Amino acid sequence: MDARRAEALPVRYAGLDDIVKRVPVSVVWEITLACDLACSHCGSRAGRRRRDELSTAEALDLVGQIAELGARDVGLIGGEAYLRKDWLEIVAAIRAAGMRCDLQTGGRNLSEARVAAAAAAGLCGVGISIDGIGATHDKVRGVPGSYELALAALRRVRAHGLSSAVNSQINAYTLPQLREMMDVIIDAGATNWQLAITTAMGNAADHPEMLLQPWQMLEVMPLLAELAVEGRERGLFLQPASNVGYFGPHESTIRNVLDPEIFFHGCNAGDTVMGIEADGTIKGCPGLGADYAGGNVRERRLKDIWENSAPIAFNRRRTVEDLWGFCRTCYYAETCMAGCTWTSHALMGRAGNNPMCHHRALEMDARGLRERLVKVRDAPGRSFDNGEFEIVVEPVPPAASTRVPDRIAVNG
Amino acid sequence: MAETGRIPVPLRLCRGCRRFVNLDGREDCVFCGADLAAAEAEHEANLAEMRRAADALREALAGLR
Ligand code: SF4
Ligand SMILES: [Zn+2]
Numbered sequence: 197m198d199a200r201r202a203e204a205l206p207v208r209y210a211g212l213d214d215i216v217k218r219v220p221v222s223v224v225w226e227i228t229l230a231c232d233l234a235c236s237h238c239g240s241r242a243g244r245r246r247r248d249e250l251s252t253a254e255a256l257d258l259v260g261q262i263a264e265l266g267a268r269d270v271g272l273i274g275g276e277a278y279l280r281k282d283w284l285e286i287v288a289a290i291r292a293a294g295m296r297c298d299l300q301t302g303g304r305n306l307s308e309a310r311v312a313a314a315a316a317a318g319l320c321g322v323g324i325s326i327d328g329i330g331a332t333h334d335k336v337r338g339v340p341g342s343y344e345l346a347l348a349a350l351r352r353v354r355a356h357g358l359s360s361a362v363n364s365q366i367n368a369y370t371l372p373q374l375r376e377m378m379d380v381i382i383d384a385g386a387t388n389w390q391l392a393i394t395t396a397m398g399n400a401a402d403h404p405e406m407l408l409q410p411w412q413m414l415e416v417m418p419l420l421a422e423l424a425v426e427g428r429e430r431g432l433f434l435q436p437a438s439n440v441g442y443f444g445p446h447e448s449t450i451r452n453v454l455d456p457e458i459f460f461h462g463c464n465a466g467d468t469v470m471g472i473e474a475d476g477t478i479k480g481c482p483g484l485g486a487d488y489a490g491g492n493v494r495e496r497r498l499k500d501i502w503e504n505s506a507p508i509a510f511n512r513r514r515t516v517e518d519l520w521g522f523c524r525t526c527y528y529a530e531t532c533m534a535g536c537t538w539t540s541h542a543l544m545g546r547a548g549n550n551p552m553c554h555h556r557a558l559e560m561d562a563r564g565l566r567e568r569l570v571k572v573r574d575a576p577g578r579s580f581d582n583g584e585f586e587i588v589v590e591p592v593p594p595a596a597s598t599r600v601p602d603r604i605a606v607n608g
Numbered sequence: 609m610a611e612t613g614r615i616p617v618p619l620r621l622c623r624g625c626r627r628f629v630n631l632d633g634r635e636d637c638v639f640c641g642a643d644l645a646a647a648e649a650e651h652e653a654n655l656a657e658m659r660r661a662a663d664a665l666r667e668a669l670a671g672l673r
Contacts, residue, residue: 467613
């Protein structure tokens with residue numbers, strides 16, 4: 197990689213060397229489950245603290261263990277990370293250990309005093325969740341007035357010179373408002389916009405009406421490509437999460453970081469991404485549920501869990517034979533491995549078959565078909581739990597077809 | 609040696625339809641039928657032309673100053 201490009205890439209960008217050495221470049225750490233919002237899509241069903249969250253001493257010790265593994269970027273999430281009394285001590289320790297530290301927040305109570313103190317502690321950047329305009333955001337986030345509070349927090353973050361980003365959910369409520377949201381976000385001065393598709397986990401599993409249907413990827417992806425190009429011209433970089441994709445004619449436009457040949461190369465969980473729960477449970481990705489818990493730092497060293505725990509290794513050990521359904525015979529199977537593990541597990545009850553995919557929707561559409569998800573089992577109501585959905589394959593209703601007549605279908 | 613992470617499987621961008629294709633020895637794009645090498649050459653030629661035009665414009669603007 198040339199030096200200029202290496203300099204321009206974010207520290208959380210994982211290169212081949214990181215993958216080979218399995219460096220957890222990006223660590224996403226839920227430091228508390230306490231929360232001041234009540235989001236209808238919250239995967240962890242945050243609200244009250246976990247009963248057994250790490251103590252300050254345990255958290256500070258964990259910072260050292262994270263640094264030992266070579267991590268470069270620690271993102272603090274919750275719940276609301278700032279509701280933990282010692283959160284600034286944790287920020288300062290992460291910075292002192294030489295790592296970047298960002299906060300991901302709903303911003304409801306990210307007061308002037310909190311932002312000033314965070315900047316003084318060395319916090320590098322803040323990502324604020326904005327999920328729709330005005331009343332839509334308030335509905336998704338479960339608190340009237342939270343939209344204005346989030347925007348005010350974003351302005352405060354900028355005023356303190358911290359890098360400012362926005363995180364947004366793409367779902368049935370926000371999809372029609374994404375364009376307008378981009379204008380608001382640019383006006384508020386954010387430079388990065390991370391977009392993720394709402395995953396059917398936790399509270400979202402109880403709200404199937406807010407989830408996108410697979411065929412809506414035919415609308416989502418061209419729109420994201422348009423927004424990516426326009427955003428870049430206006431100083432806003434779109435960053436699709438790894439559950440947004442895959443392939444199709446817009447892959448290069450939505451995913452490239454200064455290089456049109458960058459494409460989705462599969463889930464990074466457990467290879468270059470690590471998730472930590474507030475009680476010290478270690479996972480390959482923050483969104484994954486109990487099946488993917490690799491161990492707890494109260495019982496084992498982080499390095500031991502990271503290197504030796506089987507539930508962390510699912511990704512690197514996955515083969516095409518582990519895929520099923522449409523993904524099993526997909527043209528991109530070997531590269532993609534069914535995309536986001538979190539998304540497919542939350543919907544289908546196990547990984548390896550992911551209906552939320554643009555390539556798949558295009559292939560279906562070329563045959564005059566589309567997939568519809570129907571919920572067949574409720575989630576039990578625990579943090580990071582999931583229900584189960586069935587895929588119904590049906591003919592595309594005549595008015596909804598986006599078929600291009602001469603396309604070649606390559607999937608069996 | 610310790611287990612490595614999953615090494616990405618490389619793909620190639622078809623300059624005809626902007627879809628990624630597998631490196632499976634095929635010379636044409638499985639999606640749009642374009643000759644991959646020819647489409648790449650055309651893309652490179654277009655890029656070079658754009659660069660030349662941009663340089664010419666820059667020079668012309670410098671001459672105006
Ligand atoms: S169908 Fe499955 S394997 Fe193929 S690109 Fe989509 S998510 Fe990946
Ligand atoms: Zn092509």
